[in-house]
Amino acid sequence: MGTMSKEHRVGIADVAAAAAVSVTTVSHVLSGRRPVSERTKAKVLRVIEELGYRPDPSARGLRTGRSHAVALVVSDVTNPFYPLMAAGMQEVLQPEGFLISVCTAQGTTQDLDSVIDHLLNRRVDGVVLASLNAQDRHFNDITAAGTALVRLSGELDPRFGDIVRADDTGGMADVVAHLLERGYRRIGLVNGESDSAPGQLRLAGYHRALREFGLDVDEDLIVTESFTRTGGANGSHTLLNLNPKPEALVCGNDLMAVGAMDAIRERGLTVPGDVAVTGYDDIEAASLVTPRLTTVHNPALEIGRACARLLLDRLSGTPSEGVREVVLPQKLIVREST
Numbered sequence: 001m002g003t004m005s006k007e008h009r010v011g012i013a014d015v016a017a018a019a020a021v022s023v024t025t026v027s028h029v030l031s032g033r034r035p036v037s038e039r040t041k042a043k044v045l046r047v048i049e050e051l052g053y054r055p056d057p058s059a060r061g062l063r064t065g066r067s068h069a070v071a072l073v074v075s076d077v078t079n080p081f082y083p084l085m086a087a088g089m090q091e092v093l094q095p096e097g098f099l100i101s102v103c104t105a106q107g108t109t110q111d112l113d114s115v116i117d118h119l120l121n122r123r124v125d126g127v128v129l130a131s132l133n134a135q136d137r138h139f140n141d142i143t144a145a146g147t148a149l150v151r152l153s154g155e156l157d158p159r160f161g162d163i164v165r166a167d168d169t170g171g172m173a174d175v176v177a178h179l180l181e182r183g184y185r186r187i188g189l190v191n192g193e194s195d196s197a198p199g200q201l202r203l204a205g206y207h208r209a210l211r212e213f214g215l216d217v218d219e220d221l222i223v224t225e226s227f228t229r230t231g232g233a234n235g236s237h238t239l240l241n242l243n244p245k246p247e248a249l250v251c252g253n254d255l256m257a258v259g260a261m262d263a264i265r266e267r268g269l270t271v272p273g274d275v276a277v278t279g280y281d282d283i284e285a286a287s288l289v290t291p292r293l294t295t296v297h298n299p300a301l302e303i304g305r306a307c308a309r310l311l312l313d314r315l316s317g318t319p320s321e322g323v324r325e326v327v328l329p330q331k332l333i334v335r336e337s338t
Contacts, residue, residue, distance in 0.1 A: 075132040192224070254293060
């Protein structure tokens with residue numbers, strides 16, 4: 001059986017004619033939603049391969065009312081955590097025929113407003129909202145438009161979609177406890193944005209660990225910067241100017257920790273000889289810097305997979321009692337920086 005000419009786009013009617021079946025039968029084979037005999041299914045699939053037929057996503061969207069597009073909205077596309085999360089989403093969604101776009105909403109909440117407006121105008125089927133500055137009104141805008149939402153922050157609220165989160169408070173408590181068990185007592189925190197969920201939860205973990213060891217929190221040892229390498233360097237310089245300086249710096253993420261190492265070296269000090277450093281997330285760079293970074297493994301791939309599964313459940317109409325929350329465990333990774 002020959003293929004169609006390059007000038008002719010193979011359509012579902014061509015497949016039906018070549019397989020000697022109805023267009024409806026071909027549609028059922030493609031969608032998998034109606035039973036078709038194995039013999040007929042095999043014949044249709046063979047013809048599809050021979051003709052090089054590819055379903056038209058826009059036409060399918062018109063029939064189903066779906067765009068088969070999903071967006072991941074992040075705060076910093078250069079942070080290696082988010083590409084890993086997107087890869088996890090792709091593992092689950094791509095075999096189901098969904099395309100994933102990654103959108104960046106840096107800076108103000110107005111930036112996020114614009115991104116969400118654009119996505120809703122494009123009629124995406126679902127949004128995974130991982131932006132650090134997401135607020136209740138953003139959740140409401142998405143769900144009010146009938147768009148499936150999974151978020152990485154916020155309180156359990158049946159109006160605002162499902163939640164996937166890692167145990168940021170427990171993870172930060174573990175890394176601070178690790179330092180305390182090694183004898184460090186003057187421990188500085190170089191944290192990310194205080195109005196973000198990770199910033200708030202990781203600060204709570206820092207407080208928890210000190211409290212459990214019977215220590216008071218010294219507010220002078222806590223600084224807030226952006227979740228970036230530059231933010232980590234700036235915050236570390238602030239703390240290293242103290243007298244006495246901190247014995248260890250706990251950072252809000254690995255990028256900040258790399259910045260902390262920069263600041264320590266600029267002062268002619270060593271890690272961990274003069275100041276120990278810890279990070280958070282366990283991105284690839286954590287095991288490549290010298291010394292290798294003690295950190296908390298934040299399961300970005302599995303977070304992405306979990307978000308995608310929840311979206312698919314919502315889009316398929318799977319019954320659910322209210323909002324669902326998936327909390328994934330984190331793991332302390334001890335390396336040479338402590």
